[in-house]
Amino acid sequence: MAPPSPHRSSILNLFKAGVAPVDIIKRLGVPSKTVYDSISRFKKLGTFLDRRGRGRKATVVTPDRIKAVKERIRRNAHRSIRKMAEGMKISRRSLGRVVKDKLKLTCYRVRKTAILSEATTKKRLERSKKLLQRTRNDEHLVTVFSNEKLFTVQAEFNPQNHRVLAETSEEAFANGRTIHQASHPASVMVFGAVCADGKSPLLFVDQGVKINKEVYISQILEKTLLPWAQTHFNGRHWVFQQDGAPAHTAKLSQQWCETHLPAFIPKDEWPPSSPDLNPLDYSIWGVLQNKVNAKPHSSIEALKKTLLKEWDALSPDYLRATIDAYPRRLRAVIQKRGGRMEHN
Template sequence: MAPPSRHRSSILNLFKEGVLPVDIIKRLGVPSRTLYNSISRFKKLGTFFDRRGSRRKATVVTPDRIKAVKERIRRNAHRRIRKTAKGMKISRRLLGRIVKDKLKLTCHRERKAAILSEATTKNRLERSKKLLQRTLNGEHLVTVFSDEKLFTVQAEFNPQNHQVLGETYEEAFANGKTIHQASHPAITIAFCRSRSQNQQGSLHFADFRKDISSLGLEALQWTSLGIPTRRCSSTHSQVVATVVRDPFACIHPEGRMASVLARPQSFGLLHLVVLQNKVNAKPHSSIKALKKTLFKEWDALSPDYLRATIDTYPRRLSAVIEKRGGRMEQV
């Protein structure tokens, strides 16, 4: 449908003053068809507005309803479309139309974020520069990467099931990030190691109540960030949950340890993050059932994912440097 002429109000004002149509055409320079259509509409309707269309007026997707949905999302960007539609007593399809077409919002994955102090940000920047310098000659292709992750029998945060509404990815991350929190359920710690271009690696378990040095696992000797050295009788599980959740350690082939503090998930090059999304999507009855599920999901993971994530290792380091040690997007 063509937009209305911008001379419509001027035409009607001159017509009301008694100016002849021929003089109006000469004065405004409008086509004769536009002139006579505007005059005819005014004589029939008594106004210069368009006729009401053949379609019925909107009763649900109204400006007031759009404003109400916008305010609800502004207060809580984690709202589910289905639950919101049920609360507002409208259909899910119409609410989805408001969110997508009117508000231009998109569902993004919810992500975790760690607390970054000024000292941590500085260390991230310095160590990222050193590690990026090592990747120039391809050292990351022969570097042994190790990772550890804390698993609980309770259902954990799953970004595939928790979404946040936002116009852009940055806005969704700012509104939807959650800070790491410690809990005290039944706990087991999984360790894995892998060389970038070789096989997937093995999976080991440890009890957080035992001293890690007494386990005698070679993989545990590589990690300097995973387990706290101080002893805490009442809050030991809380310390482990805070420290072990997203650590990553890079071991040079010659034996030099390069501890990377660029969390969260900046250099999580192994499968444990993906493994957590699969295993902790639902609660488990016991530690034994949790370990059984871990082994099953670990064997089902593809080594292609490991190769692809290690190939992006230099790009992740560059992203941290670009953010001056701050949080970066998922690359």
């Protein structure tokens, strides 16, 4: 019997925090079958652990068959299980068992990401080490992570998940095989900040307003972030995080943070090109977008209404689980010597 997935505990934590299965799949980067099977087992048995004696008896797989599969994967790791099974004239299920149970391989989706220069990789490594040291005092639990995000009125389209069953291509076209999208849909820029036990109000940036250092300080930091944080922490110590956007790293913005905030991560201490280290980027914005853009919106106002609703619906358990992943991600960057981790 195949060993249980090492992701089961993470799946359980996110599921119990109210995260939808499709968002868990995206957040953890694991196969959809693993997530749905784990949730089904939990609902039925109240646990993710396998029952004793469960499962079919292992099918005999010859060493030659295992060796042949391993060699094919070595030559082309991008070949699908279906095509490989057809080429080897065995069932997809049998080949899947060889890949998963015998070779201990997992199928991951190929993702697009920016190339990191040698200098950027070095900075990510050095700065991640220093930030990890700070988490040993649980500083990340009082850190306010922040960022901006652009949302559009269009429904999110994923060709991997959007399918239609039909007898002919003409019927499929008529039933929605083609999704029409505007080149430049109406959109709204939002600012949000989160910590282990709360989140700021969601701020909408006015149409046509560019977030330069003046707008960032006056509209975002002074009017939104600081009043919320002072009320939320109520005298407790807290730390502010922002990424390397020009408005954030501007001298005037850095001086404002140094003067008005109890503590913040300066621009030369946050790793560059690191959305994989900001909870908003590696989880929250994606979860929000999946829910908000599940269907198109008729107007910007309708989009704003849905954004506010879904932002308010983010549960405390989910926020804590997302922040708890931050130290693990720092360790993953360090393990990769400053490179990208497998799942963003």
